[in-house]
Amino acid sequence: MRDVAIIGAGMIQFGRRDEDTLLDMLSYASLKALDDAGLGDKTVNAVYVGNMGQGILQHQSSIASSLVDRLSLLPAAADTVENGPASGGSAIKNGLLAVASGYYDYVLVVGGEKMREVTGWRATDFVATMTHPQAEYPYGITLPGMAGMFTRLYMEKYGVTREMLVAVAIKNQAMGGLNPYAHVEMAIDKEGIFDSPHAVVNNPMGADPLHLYDMCPVSDGAAAVVLCSLEAAKKLKKPPVLIAGFGQATDTHTLQEREDPTDLKAVTLAAQQAFEMAKLKPSDISVAELHDAFTILEIAESEHVGFFKKGEGGKAVLAGKTKLGGQIPINVSGGLKARGHPVGGTGVAQVVDIVWQLRHELPKERQVKNAQNGLTVNFGGFGNNVTAFVLRRVEQ
Amino acid sequence: MPFDMELEAVLRPTQYPMPPYPPKVVTLANGKKMVIRQAEREDVPEILKSVHPCLFIERDYYNIVSARLYGELLAWYYYRAKSPYCLIGQVDGYLVGAVNGRMENEKVGMSYHTLAIDRGLRIGSHLFAAKMEYHLEYLGQEEVLIVAESPIGFRRWMIEYPLEPTTIPHELGGGDSYRLTREIYEKAKPRLVVGDRPVPPDLWEINTREILFADEKAIQEKIAGLKGR
Numbered sequence A: 001m002r003d004v005a006i007i008g009a010g011m012i013q014f015g016r017r018d019e020d021t022l023l024d025m026l027s028y029a030s031l032k033a034l035d036d037a038g039l040g041d042k043t044v045n046a047v048y049v050g051n052m053g054q055g056i057l058q059h060q061s062s063i064a065s066s067l068v069d070r071l072s073l074l075p076a077a078a079d080t081v082e083n084g085p086a087s088g089g090s091a092i093k094n095g096l097l098a099v100a101s102g103y104y105d106y107v108l109v110v111g112g113e114k115m116r117e118v119t120g121w122r123a124t125d126f127v128a129t130m131t132h133p134q135a136e137y138p139y140g141i142t143l144p145g146m147a148g149m150f151t152r153l154y155m156e157k158y159g160v161t162r163e164m165l166v167a168v169a170i171k172n173q174a175m176g177g178l179n180p181y182a183h184v185e186m187a188i189d190k191e192g193i194f195d196s197p198h199a200v201v202n203n204p205m206g207a208d209p210l211h212l213y214d215m216c217p218v219s220d221g222a223a224a225v226v227l228c229s230l231e232a233a234k235k236l237k238k239p240p241v242l243i244a245g246f247g248q249a250t251d252t253h254t255l256q257e258r259e260d261p262t263d264l265k266a267v268t269l270a271a272q273q274a275f276e277m278a279k280l281k282p283s284d285i286s287v288a289e290l291h292d293a294f295t296i297l298e299i300a301e302s303e304h305v306g307f308f309k310k311g312e313g314g315k316a317v318l319a320g321k322t323k324l325g326g327q328i329p330i331n332v333s334g335g336l337k338a339r340g341h342p343v344g345g346t347g348v349a350q351v352v353d354i355v356w357q358l359r360h361e362l363p364k365e366r367q368v369k370n371a372q373n374g375l376t377v378n379f380g381g382f383g384n385n386v387t388a389f390v391l392r393r394v395e396q
Numbered sequence B: 001m002p003f004d005m006e007l008e009a010v011l012r013p014t015q016y017p018m019p020p021y022p023p024k025v026v027t028l029a030n031g032k033k034m035v036i037r038q039a040e041r042e043d044v045p046e047i048l049k050s051v052h053p054c055l056f057i058e059r060d061y062y063n064i065v066s067a068r069l070y071g072e073l074l075a076w077y078y079y080r081a082k083s084p085y086c087l088i089g090q091v092d093g094y095l096v097g098a099v100n101g102r103m104e105n106e107k108v109g110m111s112y113h114t115l116a117i118d119r120g121l122r123i124g125s126h127l128f129a130a131k132m133e134y135h136l137e138y139l140g141q142e143e144v145l146i147v148a149e150s151p152i153g154f155r156r157w158m159i160e161y162p163l164e165p166t167t168i169p170h171e172l173g174g175g176d177s178y179r180l181t182r183e184i185y186e187k188a189k190p191r192l193v194v195g196d197r198p199v200p201p202d203l204w205e206i207n208t209r210e211i212l213f214a215d216e217k218a219i220q221e222k223i224a225g226l227k228g229r
Helices: A022-037 A061-070 A087-100 A120-130 A143-158 A162-176 A189-195 A265-278 A294-305 A313-318 A343-358 B005-011 B041-056 B059-077 B123-138 B151-161 B182-192 B201-209 B216-224
Strands: A004-011 A048-050 A077-081 A107-113 A205-207 A221-229 A241-250 A287-289 A371-382 A385-393 B026-028 B033-038 B086-089 B094-103 B108-116 B143-146 B164-166 B176-182
Touching: A004 A022, A004 A087, A004 A343, A022 A061, A022 A107, A048 A061, A048 A313, A048 A343, A061 A077, A077 A087, A077 B123, A087 A107, A087 A221, A087 A241, A087 A343, A087 B182, A107 A343, A120 A143, A143 A205, A143 A294, A162 A189, A162 A294, A205 A287, A221 A287, A221 A343, A241 A265, A241 A343, A265 A294, A265 A343, A265 A385, A287 A343, A294 A313, A294 A343, A313 B086, A343 A371, A343 A385, A385 B143, B005 B164, B033 B123, B033 B201, B041 B059, B041 B086, B041 B094, B041 B216, B059 B086, B059 B108, B059 B151, B059 B216, B086 B123, B094 B123, B108 B123, B123 B182, B176 B182, B182 B216
Parallel strands: A048 A077, A048 A107, A287 A371, B108 B143
Antiparallel strands: A004 A221, A004 A241, A107 A221, A241 A385, A371 A385, B026 B033, B033 B086, B086 B094, B094 B108, B143 B176, B164 B176
C-alpha cells in the first residue's frame, strides 16, 4: 500500500447560495482544489462525490457522472458516495483506498449539499430519513430530537451544564466570524444567549435542553481535495499533507439498542483506528475538527477520541483548553456550528480546514501555531457510522 | 407641493387617540442593546432611506414587504392613514428594523409589516412582539388582525405564537387572516415579549440624537449577502 497525500484543497463559502445548483457548487470547489494541486498536464483518474440528498432534495441522481462531464474530466471514473452526514468522510476514504492500492494515481474527492432550497422543516425531515424507518422515523424523531435526548443523558451522567454548551457555541461562532468560508459570521455573547432574561427570545428552546444556538445551521456548500501518492506529491510545489491514519466504525442504527446511549462507540473506534495507523496518540494532535452538529457533540467527541477523560470535556471548554492557543484547539474553522453543515460536504470541509492548518497558510488569527498533526471526526447518523482521519504535515 | 386645506380636511382621516408606546431596551444575541421606540411622523423621510434599498431584494420577499411598508409610511407622512404608528429598533443609533400597524377601531388592531434590516438576531421577533405589546397593553385593544406575506413571517407569527385563524379579512388582502387575541398574547408573552424599561439615559441619548443608516450596499449585503445567515 502506498502512502497517500493531499495535494490540493478548495472550498466555497457556505451559507445560502440561491444562485448556485449543487453541480455549480461542486464544480467551484473542485476547480479550486485542482488549481491548488497544480497538476500541470496530469489529470485525475477518478472522482468521488460525497452527497447525501441530491436525489431527495433536487430529484437528481448520479451527481458524480454529471460532475466529471461538467469539469471536462471524461473519461475519469466517477462515483457518488452516500453515508449520511459522513458522506464526505466516506468519499475521502474511497479516494484514499484507490490511490493507496495503486489503482489510481490522482483522485479528486468533493463533497457538497444544497439544502437551503427547501424550508427548514423539509430539511429537518430530509436529515431524519437516516433514522430507523420502523423504530424511529414514524414516531416523529428528528436529529435535533435525538441530540436533545442524548444531551439530557450526558448532562445527568457526566455533569455537563448548559453553560458548557453555551461556551462551545460562543467559541465556534467567534471563530466563524474570522472564517471567510463560514456560513455564520456573527459572534454571539453569553449575556445575549444565556444570562439575560431576553435570551428566552434570542435563544429559544429547540429540542430540550438544546436551544437555537446549540445547533448548526442548514447550509449549502461544497469542499474538495485532490489525492495522490506521497512520492508523487513530494515533486509538487506545495507541502503535501499525509493521510497518516484513517478509521471508520459503525454502531446500532437505533439509539435505544445501545447498552449505554451516551457511549459513542463508533467515534472511539474510528479515532483509535486512525491513531493506530498513524502511530500517534491524542496528545500528538495539534488541531482537530470535530462534528459539532450540536454543541454537545463537540464535548462528547472530545472525550471519546481521547483528548479528555469522560466528564472533563465540558470543563475543558470552560477553561479555554479547546480554543485557539489552548491545549487542543477544536473547530478553529467555526465547526459545523458556524462554518455550516451542508451534510455531504462536511467531512471534506473538515479535511480541507486541517490541510490549511498543517500547511501553515491561514491568517494568524486562525492559524494554530506550528501545527503538525490534525484530526477530523465526521459523524454519520447519530453516531452509527463515523469516519476519522489523522493528517500529518510533511516537511519538504 | 400645493394643497387645498379644505380638500385636505376631507382626505385626512380622523384619528383615534393613541397613547405613546413606552420605549424599552432589549439585549440581542450578540450582546448589543437594541432600543425599541415609537417613531415620530417627522422621522418618516429618514426611515424611508433604510427601506428603499430593500425594495430591490427578492430574497425572502423583502421587496414585497418593503414596498408595502414604504407606501404605508408615506400614507402616514401625508396624513392618508387612520391611526397609524411605526415602532423602530436601533442599535448604537443605527436603524435595524421597523414595524408598523394601525388602529382599525378601538378594539381591533391591524398589523401591517415587520422589516428586519439586520438579520440573524431575531430583531423581527422582538419588533413584532413590541407591536403586539403596543396593541394589547397600551392601546388597550382586544385583538390584532395579522396576515403573513413571507414563509418567515408565517413561521414566526402564525406558528410561533401560535395565532388563531379568522374569517375576518385583513385589509392587506392576500392569504388567510389570523388574529392575536388577548388570551393568546398572555400565553405567548413570557417566551416572546421581553425588554427593560426605562431605557437608560445614555442609550436613549444615542438612539434619539439622530437615526443613523447603513449605506444601501451595506443594507443589501446584510439582507441578501451571500452568507445569508
